[in-house]
Amino acid sequence: xxxxxxxTGHNDAYTNMSIDESIMVHVGQDHSSPTIRLYGWSPxxxxxxxxxxxxxxxxxxxxxxLGIGYVxxxxxxxxxxxxxxxxxxxxxxxxxxLIPNSVLDSYKVICQGIIEGLGSMGIGxxxxxxNDIIVEGKKISGSAQTRxxxxxxxxxxxxxxxxxxxxxxxxxxxxxxxxxKLITDxxxxxxxxNGALGKDVDFNEVCLQLARGFxxxxxxxxxxxxLKETEIAxxxxxxxxxxxxxxxxxxx
Amino acid sequence: xxxIGNYTYKVPNGKLLKVTVEFQERRxxxxxxxGDFFIHPEESLDELEIRLRGVEYERKAISDIVGQYFxxxxxxxxxxxxxxxxxxxxxxxxxxx
Numbered sequence: 001x002x003x004x005x006x007x008t009g010h011n012d013a014y015t016n017m018s019i020d021e022s023i024m025v026h027v028g029q030d031h032s033s034p035t036i037r038l039y040g041w042s043p044x045x046x047x048x049x050x051x052x053x054x055x056x057x058x059x060x061x062x063x064x065x066l067g068i069g070y071v072x073x074x075x076x077x078x079x080x081x082x083x084x085x086x087x088x089x090x091x092x093x094x095x096x097x098l099i100p101n102s103v104l105d106s107y108k109v110i111c112q113g114i115i116e117g118l119g120s121m122g123i124g125x126x127x128x129x130x131n132d133i134i135v136e137g138k139k140i141s142g143s144a145q146t147r148x149x150x151x152x153x154x155x156x157x158x159x160x161x162x163x164x165x166x167x168x169x170x171x172x173x174x175x176x177x178x179x180x181k182l183i184t185d186x187x188x189x190x191x192x193x194n195g196a197l198g199k200d201v202d203f204n205e206v207c208l209q210l211a212r213g214f215x216x217x218x219x220x221x222x223x224x225x226x227l228k229e230t231e232i233a234x235x236x237x238x239x240x241x242x243x244x245x246x247x248x249x250x251x252x
Numbered sequence: 253x254x255x256i257g258n259y260t261y262k263v264p265n266g267k268l269l270k271v272t273v274e275f276q277e278r279r280x281x282x283x284x285x286x287g288d289f290f291i292h293p294e295e296s297l298d299e300l301e302i303r304l305r306g307v308e309y310e311r312k313a314i315s316d317i318v319g320q321y322f323x324x325x326x327x328x329x330x331x332x333x334x335x336x337x338x339x340x341x342x343x344x345x346x347x348x349x
Contacts, residue, residue, distance in 0.1 A: 050294045053270060053286045076330075078267075078288035103292060103328055130290075130330050147292055174260070252286050 001098075005211055005222035006037040013045035013069035013082075018239035020089045020155055021074060022231045027091040028151035032231065034092040036113075036214055036222060038207040044083035045069030046170055049076045049144065053252045062170045072249045075144035075155065077131070079171055084161035084192070086206045088114070090214075094150040098218055103145060107131050109218075110154050114141055117213025118158075121206075123196045131156070138191035159192035160206060254281065257348030261340045263289070267331030273309075273344035280307050280314075283341060289331035296327060309345055314338050 008019060016039060026032035045068060048057050054072065057079045063070050068081075090110055092099055100106045111127050118125040118133070118140070125135045133141035143156030164187045173179045193201050211222050227235070242248045253276075260270045267289040274282040283304045291297050300321045307313050315338050321327070322334040 049288050051286055051291070051297060052288060053284070056270065056286065074294065076288070076290035076294060103290075103330075144290070146294060252284060 001220050002033065003218075003220045003222050004033045004035045004225040006035060006039075006225060006227060007207060008037060008039045008227070010040040010042035012043060013041065013047060013071035014239050014243040015235070016041060016045075016087070017047070017071050017073060017243045018235040019227065019231075020091075020153060021238050021242075022235035023089065023227075024091045024148065024151050024153040025234060026228065026231050027093065028149040030093075032091075032228065034096065034220075035090070036211065037089045037091075038210060039087050039089075040085070040203060041069070041082040041087070043067050043069055044081070045071060046079055046081050047071050047073050048079045050074060050146075051076055051252065052079060054250050057172055059170050059172055066170065068170055070249065071243050072251070073144065073155075074148075075146045075153070077142070077144035080142065080157055081167040081171065082157060083163060083166070084194075085157045085159050086203060086210060087155060087157050088210060088214075089153065089155035091151060091153050094147055094152050098220075099152055103147070104129065106152065107143060107145060107154070110145075111141070111143060111156075112217040113214035114156070114158055114210060115213070116217045117206075117210035118193070120209050120212060121193065121197065121201065123193065133158075135191050135196050138189055140191050140193070140196065158206065158210065159190070160201060160203065161194045162187075162190055162192045164190065255348040257344030257346070259340050259343040259347055261336060261343065263332055263336045266333065266336065269332060269336055269340050271337070271340040271344055273341055273348065275309050275345065275348060278309050280304055280309050280341075285337060287332065290329065291332065292328040293326070296321075296324070304341075311338065311342055314341055 023035050115125045125133050131143045141158045145154040257273045268287050270286040272284040283301050318334045318337050
């Protein structure tokens with residue numbers, strides 16, 4: 001079965017989230033084939049989960065000072081600092097037999113593509129429910145899924161390199177007192193492709209390996225394509241109405 | 253005088269639940285349920301927050317509403333439980349000022 005592969009490079013937070021949502025709408029209306037998109041973030045940005053309080057989780061002044069973007073996702077889950085990583089998104093009809101009906105099972109099936117991709121780079125990774133991928137006990141990837149109009153959108157991050165200190169300069173912690181301990185903990189619990197391999201791997205190489213990983217694990221053929229004009233137009237509309245809108249980002 | 257209570261609770265084997273309750277004497281004025289959990293469909297949580305407005309601030313009334321919400325057909329939740337939501341809302345009253 002042929003799916004579309006989109007390599008959209010690096011974009012700002014609002015653009016990235018609006019493209020994912022626009023693809024989901026098009027796939028849901030059968031106007032686009034099932035799609036895997038691989039992308040990055042420029043400037044770096046923090047995304048928060050649908051249910052999180054923005055100012056509770058993110059130091060907005062620090063973001064501004066450091067030129068870091070911020071956005072609320074349409075998916076649940078936690079705050080993520082996106083810098084040196086490949087982000088994937090996968091959009092497919094909920095009734096496609098490749099995707100289990102259960103959200104829990106579908107996380108596993110989709111994450112298998114990432115595990116395959118990491119495996120071909122020499123990294124032995126495993127899935128940990130609900131939505132994590134770990135390497136030797138440390139998290140390397142996290143995902144979040146939403147289902148709307150009988151369509152599944154799952155997006156997630158695959159870390160290439162971590163900067164935990166920078167991450168905690170913009171993410172709020174429960175108290176300053178435990179901040180140092182928290183940073184030490186997270187450094188021990190999180191890894192990355194570069195960290196696992198002890199060498200630097202290029203963004204495009206990671207994209208390529210992840211794409212092949214999804215092909216093998218899902219038994220699909222990915223054909224590189226472009227965003228349709230209608231997808232770009234809808235993404236722009238969604239960006240204005242939702243992701244750039246303070247009412248959305250500050251709703252909690 | 254209206255009071256505001258904030259409470260953060262780590263759901264056992266689950267996610268972090270952060271609740272803010274604005275209340276007046278024995279009545280809830282507004283509840284915000286926040287955190288890194290998952291609920292499908294996402295928009296449905298707004299309905300729960302709206303249903304809790306004006307409700308008497310006591311466990312039974314709150315448990316009934318929260319329980320009904322989580323039992324709704326098609327609702328799927330990860331990292332959050334009805335009990336955790338009720339307990340955290342009740343905690344907000346204790347710490348409210």
